[in-house]
Amino acid sequence: MNKIAILTSGGDAPGMNAAIRAAVRKGIHEGLEVFGIYNGFQGLIEGKIEQLDAGSVGDIIQRGGTMLHSSRCPEFKTAEGQAEGLRQLRERGIEGLVVIGGDGSFRGAQALSELGFACVGVPGTIDNDIRGTDYTLGFDTALNTVIDAIDKIRDTATSHERTFIVEVMGRDAGDLALWAGVAGGAESILIPERPHDIKEIISRLRQGTGRGKKHSILIVAEGVMTGHALAGQLKEAADIETRVSVLGHIQRGGSPTGRDRVLASKFGARAVEVLIEGKTGVAVGMRNHAVIDYPLTEVFSRREGMEDGLYELSKELSI
Template sequence: MRKIGVLTSGGDAPGMNAGVRAVVRAAIYRGLEVVGIRRGYAGLLDGDFKPMALESVGDIIQRGGTCLYTARCLEFLTEDGQRRGYQRLIDADVDGLVVFGGDGSFRGAQKLHNLGIKTIGVPSTIDNDIGACDANIGFDTAVQTAIEAIDKIRDTATSHERTYVIEVMGRSAGHIALSAGLAGGAESVLIPEVPYKLEDVVAKLQRGVARGKKHSIIIVAEGAGHGGEIGRYIEEHTGFDTRVTVLGHVQRGGAPSATDRVLASRLGAHSVELLVQGVSGHMAATQHGELTSVPFDEVFQSDRKPDKAVYELADILSI
């Protein structure tokens, strides 16, 4: 192992920069060369490489987003695109590749592994839907961002005696909604993993009003329903003054939390160690707090679901 490439792919996640920094500095510490590949797999196909030195990653650990940029690349889904990417790495004398991203990014990394490039994936998605590990980089920050917004919305909900429906991100996973809903004291949390009936949500709101409750917060994961439609249903069936807020991409941005910075630093450095050891086709991960690696095939078969006990606790505490 003489030269390592690093790229960020798919949706950006707070902490990616901390991870890239760790890869670069851990590799240089070991006497390896590092090249950054800008704009993910699209940049790989375009040969958008830049040498990375210690100063290349200075003053980025606290920044959100990704200094290497990211992009979707449909061409890399094709066999021809994958072979072109492989050849780009061979021509640049890159012996190993670290890929920060989610499921789609890992599948691309596995294709390169199958072609002969040593690859390691680092789980980086605010959705927290990559399994076989304790957590995904960016999730903790995204939840904290959502909580800050929920707390502020609750202030105005209290002042105006309103019901607020707050839609959070997560694609088809309800992790952000559940964590933010429990921490934010929401009256109802709607996630795609648990079936729900809007009439039950309405009944719960009405019970609260009957005992003197002046405002309510409903958290809905984007994969569980459209916030606007849920808000209209509630208002039509209760007559309560109801507002809807879609937090959207604000949850992707901002300085990463200390938790995400530490996780990204550990996993980034560990990915270099794995490549040096000859490991390939694996995801760097923590399990029960300990560093390990998991074959991509096992990662793809894993299914991270929100903790049922946490969901039930959120429901109990919102009576």
């Protein structure tokens, strides 16, 4: 293998730049020519491909987002779009592709792999919802962003003796809400993987008030309902007044934590090694603190359940 390319796709996540940097410099270290594909699979179809050198990825390890930019590309889900992307790669003599992103990005990588092109996926998403790896790039940074917001909201909740609802990202996965809720001492945490009972939430709030508690924090993942919808339910069912904070896209931004930078460096370098070893249709990940690679098909199987122990612990500690 002499030439490889890298692209980022889907929602951005802190650590993507660090992974790009690692893949580029590892590739150059191994004697490869490395190309960057701008604007994800859309850019691949449009031929937005440029060769990168070591200097191209200088001073980006500390930056959030992705220097290669990103987009969503429905066209690449079609046979015609995939064929055009493949043509663009082969026309330039590129023999392997590193795809950094989430589930949708990995499906694009799998499609190219099934067409006979060597692809490896690097999990980059703040939701931590990629099956097969304990952690994804961006999760730790986003988690710390949410915790910082909860801490600041708690200050004003205490001052005004109010109940606050914090809505966080997580359409299908509740890792961010659960971890942030435990770390932030939330009274109730609503996640997509577990049913919720509005009566139980009210009971917990009243139990806290009964022992003299003056403020409360509730965390809700967007996949369950909006923060304002939860506020409406509490008002209607028990006349409980709340304030709502929707963190939104602030969770995706910011300089990656040290943990995400190191994880990205390991993932990016291992992705290049995987291509050199002649593997395709695989993802890199971390299990039990070791970097591994495993079939992309495993990513698309049914996701394992939420960490039951942590969810139960959140209830035990928020009495």
